[in-house]
Amino acid sequence: MSTLAPPMATGDVETLVGAPMSYWRTVAWRLRRDPTTIVAGALLVLIALAAILAPVIAPHDPGAGSIRLRLAPIGTSSHLLGTDEQGRDMLTRLLWGGRMTLLTGLTPVLVGFLLGTVLGVLAGFVGGLTNTLIMRTMDVFYAFPAVLLAIAISGSLGPGLWNTLIALSVVFVPRVVRVAESATVQVKSLEFVAAARASGSGVWPIMRHHLLANVLGPVLVFSSTQVSLSIILAAGLSFLGLGVTPPAAEWGLMLNTLRGSIYVNAWVPALPGVAIFLTSMAFNLLSDGLRDAMEIRV
Amino acid sequence: MRRLETVVASLFALLAFAGPAGAQGTLRIGMTASDIPYSGGQPDNGFEGFRFVGYQIYEPLIAWDLTRSDRPAALVPGLAESWEVRKADPTKWVFKLRRNVKFHDGSPFTADAVVFTWESIKKKDAPHFDTYGSAQVIPRLASLKAMKKLDDHTVEIETNTPTSFVPYQVCYMMIVSPVQWQKFKDWRKFADQPSGTGPFRLTKLVPRERLELEAFKEYWNPSRRPKVDKAIFLPMPEPTTRLAALRSGQVDWIEVPPPDAIPQLKAAGFQIVMNTYPHNWTHTLRLDKEPWNNKLVRKAANYAIDRVGICKSLLNDTCAPASGITYKGHPWYGTPKETYEYNPTKAKELLRQAGFDGASKRPVKAVHLISTSGSGQMLPLPMNELVQKNLKEVGIDIDLQPVEWNALTQRFRVGFTGENAGMNAWNISFNFQEPWSAFGRFFHSKSVVPASLNTMPYINPEVDKLLDEAAQAFDIGRQNEILAKLHEIVVDDAPWIFIVHDLNPRAMSARVKGFVPPQSWFVDLTSVSVGK
């Protein structure tokens, strides 16, 4: 059950179309006032900046490693966070790895958001056979838990960046479709939509307005909750050897290759996981804040 | 409430401090295989299958002598007491079988068992044909054509063409008990309750989890009756898992500990056991395309590798530098002209002679396919990165393309065609236990893919001639001489970048005694005992 946007006066279309902006302004205002959201947002900005600027700020070359300096502990001079099993600087690879992890984490959710919204709204709006076709197909994919589906598809396609993106997108699209369809159906059933239809004025402007507030909203919030899962899954796939391939720097892959070294130097292998954890948590806090600000329960 | 707390506390105490006890005389081994090797006769999982299942439960007619460390394992009588080729018709060999040998099920070992086993591998329409086992072992029995019973204790083996390599093939055929098979008439069921003549018998098999063997009290050779009562094998494909299992006392012996952990294992009182054995870690080069079609360039590459560096700094001395296919001390080593020690100056000089300038003019460029893991592949990624670095230092630029191990072996089998058309080499490890696996399958012109594994392709009529000669040399001394000469030629041709020989490191608890690491892929577990 989603709470709808603040009620607005029925009137001509222009007034209605004018209304959404103040809704989003309200959301923004609420976001600004929540300290947790601010902190999470700041953390994410930091992480994103670090990832984007990695080529500039990284102290070393991510591929360059001296075998003799393998698994240097945290705090070694010139290798602040130690070195990995091939002697490559951890700080550098964490920075570079962020790009890969963020890419593989965010892209599928974005694809899911776009494709899922389109499919879901279509299914909800048109109804009938189209709806059945789309929703039942989504159900089939939805029957598989995210992890299983991602691994099964990845396992079939093989490792590699593109295959990972495809696999994860296939995981997220059905979920977004469900949320979008459900919200669209609810909007469609609103009384004043029926009234507008009865009176003969166009349904589309009304639909458009409500779609923005009442469908996009829940979908956006839902998608934001999936980012953390996507990041964990993407890293997880690389961890299993199914995602990004060596010698690329990616947090999940680093966890995998460093795993063998926990008996030699326990804490360097833990670092990529810390990175995944912090990023994931920041996204979760942000999506919480978004949800509270939009007063949506998904 | 009080009682609950006590129960919880004592439960926790129990959990925290109770440990799994190793029964007296039980040997527990952590293998690198990810599953229990096939126990129905002809093992799978490569040589680890032979090592822990095949040669423990079963025996071939001719066996490996695994009791000595100081020289490569040689062939000795197994279930056959003696064998000899017929002078009149060298395609026929007469094997005299050992008497008074019993299978685990009690039935006697006779020529019938040999013929039965042969048919299970070769006779497709026989009710006892083992599709799976046959697929595993057939590549190793290429020259054998037929086996015939002459009487209860004599068998005649016929080959396609006369070849002296027969013993080297016969040693891979495990003899199974026909009587036991007839009880089930199904190889899967037989695999769960197999019967061979080996020093151990199978008592329990949990797929993918556990194999339990017990000493076979009526084993025919009293000097090889096992000292332990039980041997348990656990598949542990992850090196960290094996390490954890050894350190926590869950197993007594692990194959291939992570090299990084060796110093701390030694410090904690574990034994690290190694020996040279017939293993090669190399880059097999493509000889019909630039840059490796130029012999000088190939030699240059071989002089550019700091093998000692790889072994010392990366692998904690668990490997030895390789300067050929076999190693010094091996009867097939000979005295090759090129010694391929680490000499970047010489490498650069050779490249200059070949017309490659490295710096501005023509640098050498190549694409090499490597794997990310795999049995026998050691630590492919770090090792290859070192190799890449070494080569770059002399002006050879190789681009490494890692693929998953299974993918690599599949692609390797089809050679440098199709999707591999752009590749210049592959990094796969090989064994060289017998002349075929050392030389025949790679360097004979008849072995060009897809017939066998000559992917390069290496065509040298002189080598062909020597290989054919060796196959006709029925005297082992003469055979070794020819093979040594062959080796010298191949080393000079440098169709591979020879890098290292693995030393098959094993880690075991101090309680494990009596193990003799042979120069072989296989082991003899009968001399091992586990103290308190």
Add this chain to the structure above:
Amino acid sequence: MWAYVGRRLLLAIPTLLGASIIVFAMVHLAPGDPMSAVMPVDASQADIEAARRMYGFDQPLPVQYLRWLGRVAQGDLGASIATRRPVLQDVYAALKNSLVLALSASVLSFGIGIALGLFAAFQRGRALDKLMSAVAIVGVSVPHYWAGIILIIIFSVQLNWLPAMGAAAEDGVLEYLKHMALPTIALALIPLGVLTRVVRSAALDILAQEFVLALRAKGLGRAMVFAHVVKNSAPQILTVLGLQFGFALGGSVLVETVFSWPGTGYLMNLAIFQRDLPLLQGIILVLATFFVVLNLAVDLAQTLVDPRIARH
């Protein structure tokens, strides 16, 4: 309501069929050759082709699919290429282990999660609520495979209290439990976080409803309010419970890999890398079927608790 039940059951069939097509397509359209994965490295291409013909892997795909489907309908999932054992047997053994792990992780996370969630809701706004919520968010954000590694580092490597791998089912119940401890904790973290948050949120919703205030004004005791909250949030919680159990079972791959726990996830990993197609197909199909049934059960249970849902 029975119409609803009937409809849902009927819908499950095309879902399962669709799932089987996806499973088959995924596995067979994948690159790579199953035959050469299980042959010795020494085998030449000629040997592989011969083996392939022996196994009959050269049929066209739709034919293979229908044949496979036919056998599946009779309960025969084929035989694993690697072990030649019936796939069903392998999967069954692995499923048992995964279920044990998933169940214990679920029990652990549900118990603690629901308790924390309710507690947080009733302590709304105060310090303890903030603490619970923080714990919950940490739980949800932590990559469980990484948590597994950390647990191994602390409890196996450094303290040597608990074993790091395997299930050791043969060594007795105690050993099994010891081996189960760390993987269970690792697997329970995310569901714990999710449940705490969902329960807290649902409980708060209900507490905020006007008639609850009215009830309290009338003098209804704490316990009754509590019971009311529980009853009303049940459907929503039930859905989440189902989903999270599904996550624990399906998501166990990552944890099982870290701990070498011989469950379906571990088996699936093995099947993928060995290109053991029949096994891979079998595992995914069994799991998918399990989940369709699970979702169905959750839906039906929801209907029982709150018949209003059935009207949709």
